[in-house]
Amino acid sequence: MAVCIAVIAKENYPLYIRSVPTQNELKFHYTVHTSLDVVEEKISAVGKAMADQRELYLGLLYPTEDYKVYGYVTNSKVKFVIVVDSSNASLRDNEIRSMFRKLHNSFTDVMCNPFYNPGDTIRSKAFDGMVSTMMVQTS
Amino acid sequence: MEAHEEKPIIYTMENKPIVTCAGDQGLFTSLYNSLALQLPKEPMEWRRSYGRAPKMIHLEANFVQFKEELLPKDGNKALLTFPFLHIFWTDCCDTEVYKASVKEDMLRWQNTLRAHASVDWLIVVVESDAKKKNKTNILPRTSIVDKIRNDFCNKQSDRCVVLSDPLKESSRSQESWSSFLTKLRTLLLMSFTKNLGRFEDDMRTLREKRTEPGWSFCDYFMVQEELAFVFEMLQQFEDALVQYDELDALFTQYVLNFGAGDGANWLGSFCSPVRSWNGLLLRRPIDMEKRELIQRGEASLLDLRSYLFSRQCTLLIFLQRPWEVTLRALELLHNCVQELRLLEVSVVQGALDCWVFLSCLEVLHRIEGCCDRSQLEANCSHTVGLWTYATEKLKSLGYLCGLVVETGPTSEDLNRTVDLLAGLGTERPETANSLQSPYKKLKEALSSVEAFEKHYLELSHAAMEMYRAIGRMRSARLVGKSLAEFYMMKGDPERAEEFLEESLRLYVAEGWSLQVTHTRKQMAECQKLLRQTEDYLQTSALLASDVNLTTEERTHFCQEILSFASQPPGPSDQIVALSMAAFAQLRQLQFSPPGAVVHVGAALQLELRVRSLMPVAVHVGQLAATLHFSLEQGGARGRAGSAQRRVDGQGDGVVLFPHGSPLSGVGAGASLPPALELYEVQDRSPSDSSLNSTGVVCKNVHLLLRRHDSAASLDTPTAGALPAAIAVDDGAQMLRAHDVTLQPGDNSILFTAPTGEPGSYTLRQLCGCVGRVQFVQSHIYPVVQYEVYSQEPKLTIEPLSDNLLAGIPQKVKFTIATGHYSIKKGDALQLSNTDSMPILHSRHCSATILSSTAEHLGDSALSIQSSEKVTSISLPPTPPYHTLEFQLEVLCHIPAVPLKLDSERLTNGEVRHRHKSRSYADSDMICIDQKVSIDCPWSIYSTLISLTFYVPFKAKHSLLSAGRRKYIQMCLQNVSDTNFYLADLVLIERQPVTSVELLSLNAKTQQLVFSQQTVFCLWEMRWAKDLPPCLQCAFSASFAPISTSDPRSAFKTYCYEFQLDRVSTIYSVKAEISPASGDKHCRTGTLCGLEVSITRQAESSENEGEEEESTDLEGLKTTKLMYEVMDNSSNWAVCGKSSGVVSMPVAASATHRVQMEVMPLFAGHLPFPNIKVFKYLPHSAVQAIQPDTDSCLENDNLSLLDKGLDDQGDTASIRSRGSVHSVGSGEQQREPQRGLPMPRLEPFSPGQVFNWTQGRQVLVLPATDDHVMEVNIT
Incomplete structure (x- = not known):
């Protein structure tokens, strides 16, 4: 399960970012922000070849000692970043993919809301709830 | 051998x-x-x-x-x-x-x-x-x-x-x-x-x-490695690598299982405390020492991992995949750290850092050894991770061993360092001779503060350079920030500042608020140390308003500002100007009155709602807004301006400022362009306010077209001295509010706007002074402005209803906009009286005074005095910029004569009134323009005001004949929207010399005529002797609107004059239809005879003589007439000749008969066919008679007819529907002078020919039916 999930706008400002435990929030913000470097690198690397059939899932962006950072980019260049605890080795690539898919679906729902103004930070409860199910449960 | x-x-x-x-x-x-x-x-x-x-x-x-x-x-x-x-x-x-x-x-x-x-x-x-x-x-x-x-x-x-x-x-x-x-x-x-x-x-x-119990991973390791060796021996490195990867995976799985609680016995040996952390050794193909340790089952986890990796590394390099080595190395290092943690292996604090540091450098050295420089540079992205990791580890070692603090390591730190160094063991023989070995580096770095700094900076800069080279700016900034932290720890804020500033700029630009807050806090600390007062205060302001911080922190930063502000300024100290954005936010501004357009001297209040972002109440000594004054005004411009404002939706006088907290605003503002703000602009001509041009103007072009990199410059507190725009502008005109205490959250501040001079005032700068500190908002957006105008007094007169009707009293409204003039007691309006439009004044007439905001202030009586020439209305005293309204009744007399176009008459010398008769486009009403000349007290010139009145009636006359008897019919139409009583319909002959008597055949009573209705009335003419050739008649009727209470007195007269010419009957035409011989009645389809007899009724008079061309033929005076029989309703077919020219002797009772044949086409009572008689004028008369289009046309027809006669003998049948061709008998009627100018036809005046057949009918029976219709019914 993820320790941090972030949705980042095309212009690279955060639309949504949530992490557990909360006291480390700042660190996660730094991690997610730095990961954008790799996201951009990956997008531009693939972008030239075949922008159309590009896979949305970017895979492991970079590992750190404590966390693994995975990335995903929608066709509208909104980035999803999931940070997973390194010690949580039971998570397979497929599970990360399915997490991203769920995130993307939920994000699409948010965008479909006529009252949501694209570009605003996401405050949807449904989205928040869905993210909660993917986060590490802190008891 | x-x-x-x-x-x-x-x-x-x-x-x-x-x-x-x-x-x-x-x-x-x-x-x-x-x-x-x-x-x-x-x-x-x-x-x-x-x-x-x-x-x-x-x-x-x-x-x-x-x-x-x-x-x-x-x-x-x-x-x-x-x-x-x-x-x-x-x-x-x-x-x-x-x-x-x-x-x-x-x-x-x-x-x-x-x-x-x-x-x-x-x-x-x-x-x-x-x-x-x-x-x-x-x-x-x-x-x-x-x-x-x-x-x-x-x-x-x-x-x-x-x-x-x-x-x-x-x-x-x-x-x-x-x-x-x-x-x-x-x-x-x-x-x-x-x-x-x-x-x-x-x-x-x-x-x-x-x-099975007793299975040992080490034993198995040796076996599988044997296989790997063989593959390697056979140069099958790929296969060899697979063996190691399998071993790696197997081991990893065991460790994970152990973590999950499923521990294998053999793992115990790997859980022993780590005693040696001398890093990877990649210089040997096979590290036999480690291999033996594994063989003996004495290897620690790090030993096993190191050995495994060294083998993988060797094989990968054989396979020419050095970049995979770096990737795997990073993974391995992370993994080892995790595994040790998972297996709960006890490690000396910092030992792993040493191991990782050494390993990173070892891998990098190994890679450098097998690649050339250009290759290395091209693949920075693969190695930079290791560089950063090594940097991080060295940094944490530095912190651990007290090498970062200014005071240097304590004895405890030194002990720790010694322990760590002990774990490194002795340097391996491979690297003993190299000067730059990882081992030497680490040892040196840990030996002294200076050496540590040197190595740390070297690594950091290398990592940053690489990140920059591959475009990973965020990572580079992060390294930079950590470097800044290091400098701060070392007490070197100068060098830290630059890195912090770079990072902060990035975070602000990309809108990451937590990072911004965090970095800003570090920045504040740095600036405080550097004594950059202004910058520090600006940063403090931003932090004090930062919602990401706790209230205590915010209060702390707020206090920093307040305590500075309250210090008495030193002689050299200047006032510190800070950006308002961090301090407070403008929410809305409300004008009162809402129009934001006031006259000179009027009270205009502005209520500014400000959201204070400070965590505590702040006392602001003075809050002032500078005003930019411009004279661009003038009546039309000023009005256009205010109209435009209304388009913006600011009609309620409220200007809303864009929302958003400063931080999110920064983020979004930098990354998203602001929305276009478009306004409609209309340019009206100053003279008649007609539209010259209209368009759309984007009002925030300066925001949209601004360079992007400087977008955040205002918000970065590090921008040195604040931009010049923030410099406090000491404008003469200011909105001021003193001693305002801004509570956290929304505050309302009331300003009284100066309205001393006419012009437009624009709010430019807002400035709040807190002691020595000024918060300045350099521009206020959206543009807020109000206008002060000065107005000339003005009088307007408008009708109360849509149209003013002539002939009946009408109310008009006088409106006086006083402008800058104040009406004093005794001031009066002088209206010049005119005959055609008297002013009817009643006894009680009162005026209403309205304020400039259309507020009802009161009524006061007017006194109106009329003299012969002038009506004087004395006005009640009214203050400037008020409106005075009153109503007066006026009456416009209808001119008696239907006037010729644009006749003008001047009654007395000074008053010129002009009646203009023209057809009113819509209602076909005749209108009269009436000018009124008024002398106003504020001007030496007279004011001319034009009122348009409409005549409510339209009259038409017609002459009717019955044999010799004559009737005059009047048709009076009410063209207005009002209903009237009508009475006293009188028609008189205006020339009493003639002996014509007009006998009214109309009802005497009053009658109603509703809007758009018509009344007809009839008079018979009686005369004793001859009729005069021309009659001058005058028709008059009294009318009064139905609504009047007293119709008798309200009756006005409507007059209509006209002239009748050629009244008397000259010819009478009789016709008789006789059935075919032997029949009693006419039958359809059978020819009937038509006998037309034209009889002259009167002798030629002088009058007629002029018009009728008579010729003397054998001593007998004759005129030529042309008759024509035609049936427009297709009841009859005229067979044979239908028209002809006859010569009539000019003598009473001279009769001409014409026989013709017609055939009825239908059965029933059919009206007689039309018989028309024209004057036939030979060509010689062309000059004498004014050419007339109608007659010319007839002329053409006739000539055609003549030609036809020539060719065919008869074309008359062309006109009939019947197909019977009969030979005409009128060939003698042919024009004698052919080829010369055509003869012409001229119709008679309505009364001159009387047709007896008008309205007569003849019975036509259906033809005997000798057709049998067969009807089959099946």
């Missing part, structure tokens, strides 16, 4: 599969060189089990002398020392010798092999011609080979090969070599396949036992 008698030394590259040689050693030695050279020359395809892809490999071998000890004993799984093939060499060609010794040797050899179950052998028989020649008793060479095959190669004849003349350069020798080599290779591969397959099977069996 190579001697490998001792235990083979394993050095990867030197390892080759072992092939033993028995038999004649001398012979083999002579052949060894060429054999060793030729064997690897050609590749062989190696087909492999388990569906693995076949591979082409170049075989090499280590040829050793056969010894029984070389053969593996049972249970020995070593593969590296395994002899894959045994060869027996002999050059025996003598049967005796063979039988005597060679055969025995071979037997012994074979037995030994068989004892060890080795089946991979080969016997080589070398033949040479030289040897044969020497011997006399030579057997055929085949025989020896055959013998050997017979003796040993039972069914396996291929196990014995012949090599002929191997040392000669002949084709035969070549051939035999190649076949030998092929055989050798094939056998070797067979042996590999068989032995490796067996080995792999054994290995798998061993692996399957891993759940």
Whole structure:
């Protein structure tokens, strides 16, 4: 399960970012922000070849000692970043993919809301709830 | 011969599969060189089990002398020392010798092999011609080979090969070599396949036992590594790598299982505390020390991992994949840290940091060793992770060992350092001589504060450079920020500032608020140390308003500002100007009155709502907004401006400022362009306010077109001195509010706007002073402005209803906008009286005074005095910029005569009034423009005001005849929207000399005429003598609107004058239709006779004489008439000639008869066909008579007719619907002067011809029906 999930706008400002435990929030913000470097690198690397059939899932962006950072980019260049605890080795690539898919679906729902103004930070409860199910449960 | 008698030394590259040689050693030695050279020359395809892809490999071998000890004993799984093939060499060609010794040797050899179950052998028989020649008793060479095959190669004849003349350069020798080599290779591969397959099977069996107690990973490791070695030996690095990867995965899985609670016993040895952390060692192909540790089961986790990785690294470099090494290295290092944590291995604090640091550098060194510089630079992205990791680790070591703090390490720190260094052990011999080894670096870095700083900076800068080179700016900034932290720890804020600033700029630009807050806090600390007061205060302001901070922190920063502000300023201290954005936010501004357009001196209040972002209440000494004053005004411009404002939706006087917290605003603002703000602009002509142009204007172009990199400049507190725009502008005009306390949240501040001079005032700058600190908002957006106007007094007169009607009293409204003039007691309006429009004033007339905001202030009575020429209205005193309204009744007389166009008359010298009759476009009403001249008290000039009145009625007259009797019909239409009473309809003859009497045939009573209704009335004319040729009549009617209470007195007269010409009847036309002979009635389809008789009623008068062209014919005065019979309703078909010209004698009762034939087309009472009579004017009269279009047309027709007569004799039938052609009889009527100008026709005036047949009908029966209609009903 993820320790941090972030949705980042095309212009690279955060639309949504949530992490557990909360006291480390700042660190996660730094991690997610730095990961954008790799996201951009990956997008531009693939972008030239075949922008159309590009896979949305970017895979492991970079590992750190404590966390693994995975990335995903929608066709509208909104980035999803999931940070997973390194010690949580039971998570397979497929599970990360399915997490991203769920995130993307939920994000699409948010965008479909006529009252949501694209570009605003996401405050949807449904989205928040869905993210909660993917986060590490802190008891 | 190579001697490998001792235990083979394993050095990867030197390892080759072992092939033993028995038999004649001398012979083999002579052949060894060429054999060793030729064997690897050609590749062989190696087909492999388990569906693995076949591979082409170049075989090499280590040829050793056969010894029984070389053969593996049972249970020995070593593969590296395994002899894959045994060869027996002999050059025996003598049967005796063979039988005597060679055969025995071979037997012994074979037995030994068989004892060890080795089946991979080969016997080589070398033949040479030289040897044969020497011997006399030579057997055929085949025989020896055959013998050997017979003796040993039972069914396996291929196990014995012949090599002929191997040392000669002949084709035969070549051939035999190649076949030998092929055989050798094939056998070797067979042996590999068989032995490796067996080995792999054994290995798998061993692996399957891993759940059994007592299974040891280390043992298994050794077995599988053996396989890896063999693959490596065969140059199959890929396969070798797979073996290690499998081991790696297996181990990882065990560790994970251990973490999950499923611990294997053997893992215990790996859980022992880490005692040595000397890093990876990648310089040797095989680290035998570690390998032995593993073999002995004494390796720690780090040992195993290090060894495994060093092997993988070696193989990857063989495979030319150095970048995978870096990738895997990073993964390994992270993984090891995790695994140690998972296995709860006790590690000295910092030991892992050392290990990771050394390992990172070791990997980097290794990679540098095998790649050139350009390659390295191109692949920064692969190595930069290691650089950063090493940097991080060194940093944490530095913090751990007290090398970062200014004071230097404490004794405790030193102890820790010593412990850490002890764990490094001694430097390895490989790197002992290199000056830059990781080991030396770490040791040096940990030895002193200065050395640490040097190394740390070196690493950091290297990492940053690399990040920058590959465009990972965020990562570079992060390293930079950590460097800044380091500098701060070292007490060097100057150098930290730059890095913090760079990072902060990035975070602000991308809108990451937490980072912004965090970095800003560090920035504040840095600026405080640097004593950059202004910047520090600005940062503090931003932090004080930062919602990401706790209230305590915010309050702290707020207090920082307040305490500075409250310090008494020193002599050299200037006032510090800070950006308002961090301090407070404008929410809205409300004008009162809402229009924001006021006259000079009026009260205008602005209520500014400000959201204070400070956590505590702040007392602001003065809050002031500078005003920009511009004179651009003037009536029309000013009005247009305010109209435009209303378009913006600011009609309620509220200006809303864009929302958003400063932080999110910054983020979004930098990344998203602001929305376009478009306004409609209309440019009206100043003279008549007609629209000149209209368009759309974008009001925030300056925001949209602003350069992007400078977007955040205002918000970064580090921008040195604030931009010049923030400089406080000491405008003369200001909105001021003193001693305002801004509570956190929304505050409302009231300003009174100066309205001293006319012009437009724009709010430019907002400035709040808190002690020595000023918060300045350099521009206020959206633009807020108000207008002050000065207005000339103005009088307007407007009708109360839509249209003013002439003839009845109408109310008009006088409106006086006082403007800057104040009406004093005694001021009066002087209206010049005119006859055509008197002013009716009633006794009580009152005026209403309205304020500039249309507020009702009160009524006051007006006194109106009329003299002969002037009506004077004395006005009540009214203050400036008020409106005075009152109503007056006026009456416009309807002019009696239908006036000719644009007749003007001047009554008295000064008043000129003009009646303009023109047709009112919509209602067809006649309108009268009435000008009123008014003298106003504020002006020496008279004001001319035009009022338009509409005549409510329209009259028409017509002359009707009955034989000689004449009637006049009047038609009076009410064209207004009002309903009227009508009375006293009178028609009089205006020339009393004539003896005409007009007899009214109308009702005498009052009647109603509603809007758009028409009233008809009739008079009979009676006369004694002759009728005058021309009659002047005047019609008059009294009318009063229905709504009036007293209709009697309200009756006004409407007059209409007209003239009648040519009244008397000259001709009467009679017609008779007679049925066909023998019939009583006319029948359809049968010709009937039509007799037309035209009778002259009167003698020629002088009048008529002028008009009628008469000719004297044989002493008799005649005129020519043309008649025409036609039936427009298609009841009749005129057969034969339908028209003709007759000459009428100018004498009373002269009659002309014409016979014609007509055919009724329908049955029933049919009206008579039309008979028309025209004056027929010969061409000579053309000059005398004004050409008339109608007659010209007739003329043309006639001439056509004449021509037709010429050609055909008759064209009259063209006009009839009947198809009967009859020969006309009127050929004598032909025009005598042909080819000359055409004769013309002229109609008579309405009263001149009386037609008796008008309205007559004749009965027509249907034709006798002799048609039978058959109707079949089926």
